[in-house]
Amino acid sequence: MRRFLRPGHDPVRERLKRDLFQFNKTVEHGFPHQPSALGYSPFLRLMAIGTRSGAIKLYGAPGVEFMGLHEENNTVMQIHFIPDQCQLVTLLDDNSLHFWSLKQHGGASELREEHRFTLKGPPGSPPSATQVTAVLPHSSREVLYLGTESGSIFVVELPSFRVLEDRTISPEAVLQRIPEDNCSRRSCELVEALREHPKNPDQILIGYSRGLIVLWDLQNNKATHHFLGSQQLENLYWQRDGSKFISCHYDGSYTQWPVSSDNRQPEPLENTVPYGPFPCKAISKIYWQTTKNGLPYIIFQGGMPRASYGDRHSISVIHGSQQTAFDFTSRVIDFFIIFSSDPAAEFDDPSALVVLAEEELVVIDLKSAGWPAVHPPYLASLHCSAITCSHHVSNIPLKLWERIINAGSKQNIHYSSMPWPIDGGTNIAPDPPQRDLLLTGHEDGTVRFWDASGVCLHLLYKLSTVRVFLTDADPNDNMNTLGEDEWPPLRKVGTFDPYSDDPRLGIQKIFLCKYSGYLAVAGTAGQVLVMELNDEDAEHMVDHAEADLLQDQEGYRWKGHEKLKTRDGPVRFEAGFQPFVLVQCQPPAVVTSLALHSEWKLVAFGTSHGFGLFDHQQKRLVFVKCTLHPSDQLALEGPLSRVKSLKKSLRQSFRRIRRSRVSSRKRRGGGGNASEVQEANAKFDQDALQEMELAPVQRKIEARSAEDSFTGFVRTLYFADTFLRDSSRHCPSLWAGTNGGTVYAFCLRVPPAERRMDEPVRAEQAKEIQLMHRAPVVGILVLDGRSTPLPEPLEVAHDLSKSPDMQGSHQLLVVSEEQFKVFTLPKVSSKLKLKLTALEGCRVRKVTVANFGSCKTDDYSENDLAVLTNLGDIQIISLPFLKLQIRYPCIRKEDVSGIASCVFTKYGQGFYLISPSEFERFSLSTKWLVEPRCIVDMPEVTSNNHVHKKSGTENAARKS
């Protein structure tokens, strides 16, 4: 008997659960939050990005990615690949060095941290003596040169990190060979750059911060040349043949220096301030790339005129008469050039410029005319405008998939056709099982369609709803179209643009029917747009309809934002999803729920005032229902009134503070002597402290009542063909659940297809259920006679689902934030319930039906509820018996935005935001797992350092 009461005692079920459920965080999509360092291995053709939280991520060919995390969670300052090895070294801001390697394990490569090391000076030396500022992995792969703040260069052995003390290059040793009238000890403070001679591994170039540059001979342990720069040094770059090098400086200049074998004191060949003559900002990094035609590419970061363009984040490319300053919307972290890595090649022949900015990765094709950008297959900036909502659609039919890609490709014509240049490693993950779309709604009124099938989250198509509306910003007013002779020749690149013209444009709800290609999108100002996929550009009118959700409620005034103004006349839309009808909710409060039934051609929408049903075939409002409680003043007046009260309370508290200051000052004036004042102050502090102790954080325990605020807020809408009135006839129905625990059911009469345009759709309220615990209703679901959730509209018509069982009796599942309840239909009587909050103290935040397949047998699968709670736990609850199957901790409970952003897929996967720009992907299923699996082969290295790219050619062959 007890067994029935307690879950988890049936061994057969326990075994089955192991075959069905498993929790994994599989991959992070998007752009790393707060990147801080960039590295590139031309040998492996892999790029590495370090972040301020100590993560390091490696990217190669699409699908090839690795992630590592430094235990210390400190900012990664520098990343250096060991030449011709699957190894890299990172420097953190706590001055620790970490040695990572890629090793094959179980058929796939893995990134592992192998050693760590912190440079220690002799006892009593200042910390600056060992503060690492420059790192040079030597091409011998045996040692690492570490330049420090004190000017000393330490040599450590790899991979053991043993300090070779006898090889330390001290400032004293450097100064021995330099005439004293030019330099002093201070010239050798802080090593800014260390560069190995490209042809002679025994020579390294040492650049000191104050401008002194020394060519050091490692064999003889002496300086062979020194170069006296007059400006503070930023960086150094060797030309390919080793005859010259470039130094760039704090004043925005760069200098070319010759390296000759004679002993003459070298004089600079050329000293240029590219954006002079007015004071310029520093050039922090420079490349000098040779080409066959003789004209070099000079590529540098910064150097903009300080006064007028000092705030720009730019990288300039100069090639003969062509010059462009690529202008980034966020700070440039670092950049590198992809060029010919074959040491036997005579020229650099740069092919691409890769720039890591704070908020995005931009790759510029240097081979094609006009230097177009390359569309990155990964590292997409999800947050180019802030994400406001997400919607996932599994298993997209091929036809729709192709049409979306087609629409997207027309938007991407300005991108370069160059294949992705960072193509190291091989993706060995199996092909994704199905085509999945992740749709993200953004603050600027756009919806982005992402290919979420595999490891690389890739932008397919971007939809903008802005065209329908009149906004303050004129779309033709492009700030970046500059004239021909504009100087500097700035060109805006990248997509990161966090500034929204109008917050009312923000997308709040998305609903896509994958079979019909109908899309409904709803926004912040009560706008609901219904769209259809069109493969061609078109110019047409958008029909307008208003839905007055307040109906007969009178005497209330909406104090929130106004509705968006619409454009009159026909609007030109590009190929893709084109809106054909706009339903405007009144008052224009944010749309809180949305449902689309493509078979019945109906769209339902809800706000904090009520909900409505619109027939988008006849373009007619079927009905509206006001859900407001008469006492809910807050909902009626809109969000502004709340802001006002907040403002008021802020003002009051400021006033209080001011008053207390005044009174204490008065007290001071009256008191006279200092000790008395101190005493008074101490007493004042003590009182304040006591008051704080007396009023700890406390929570009121009170039953929810009908008068609570926002009870009318419509949380969920659901269409179902079920038995609403009697058990003999089923009919279309619309269900709505509110924040106050009310469920409304409307019986719909949809005319048959042949008379669809002639007869109106009718609706009649059939039921109203008031949950006594009054918790917000977050999910409504009807189970058919076999206790299977009803299929999506058109799913049966496309032979993708069994038709629902209409013989047995249907059941209604109502999920509130606190409980799961199953009721019978058509007569509503409660059958089962599972209390979550009463027992565990957690509340339901997200709930979806997910299909779980067994990893052991192909023919078994079942539907369960996947639930995310406010504590960040994920629970799987069985259907129809509502038994808790398993629970996994997933998101930290403090991570409110992570929990709010979570979406589940229909096959037991999910996504949530771990930062504004990154989705974490997780899987609850043993069967559907999308995770990176890749191999990075060591290209064969011959003794004379000549690289024979075995795997590279293999890769190419495989790709072709």
Add this chain to the structure above:
Amino acid sequence: EFRRFSLERSKPGKFEEFYGLLQHVHKIPNVDVLVGYTDIHGDLLPINNDDNYHKAVSTANPLLRIFIQRKEDADYSAFGTDTMTRKKNVLSNVLRPDNHKKKPHIVISLPQDFRPVSSIIDVDILPETHRRVRLYKYGTDKPLGFYIRDGSSVRVTPHGLEKVPGIFISRLVPGGLAQSTGLLAVNDEVLEVNGIEVSGKSLDQVTDMMIANSRNLIITVRPANQRNNVVRNSRTSGSSGQSTESSLPSSTPNILGSLLQGEEESDEEDIIIEDSGEPQQIPKAAPTSESIESLSQIELLHESTQNGFLPSSEMNLHHSAGSISMEYEVPDPGCKSLEEEGTIITL
């Protein structure tokens, strides 16, 4: 008016019959009256059920003086110990209640007019230092009225005394249910909510649990003031054998489990309005076979008798609550003030 009639002492019959007889002899068939008698000590005592009626008849020596008052203008203060001797002329008091008009009295009526607001339960299974309080919330007329906060308490662990985080009552709202029971006080440590231990749970979690259970809240506290504890004798410690332990007895989860099940049953029911008609409570679907619920119901009965409850009396109470809720069936379907729960036990 005075009447004199005879009753057979050996076969007094039921109170209902006697009440009918009184109405008959006074020819007041439709008037509600209060019935009282004077016992041998001269106290005026009420007759309102079989037991005190039989008692009254047995004390007749040989006459039994019965007093009848109209219910509307009854003077309840007339009942009680020493009433007959204290008040020299009780009779006149009773017959002329207008003498007392200047001092209105609280109407204390019959048991079925009462409803419980709180109770101390499971006294025999809990350690003496703990108290389990049940708060009955009806409608919205009175707030539960308390606040909780984080704090820390000292526990005896194998490693010695340890400070552990705990949840405490921080404030009682004047006039609230919690305050009016007198069973909860500021700084009482909350140990369990409806049988679930709160240790390891955050303040917000415990808040959500309490609100979710607010219709039938059972909280186990360690009162801050331990002086008011009932000192139990060996009987109770003998029955559980664990009353002196500072931690909860290990057997409680079982009992609590069934308690919860019981609470499931007595829990509120949702309301449905069909076709814009009358609001009704949603019935429980008839169990098709030997369902879990029926099992737990049997258990409830079993456990509650063990805990010293009288299931029948509790049922009575709930019936009375049910009768109150009937008043809330508002004929106007547009009216949204569907406040009431129906706590009908379907045993």
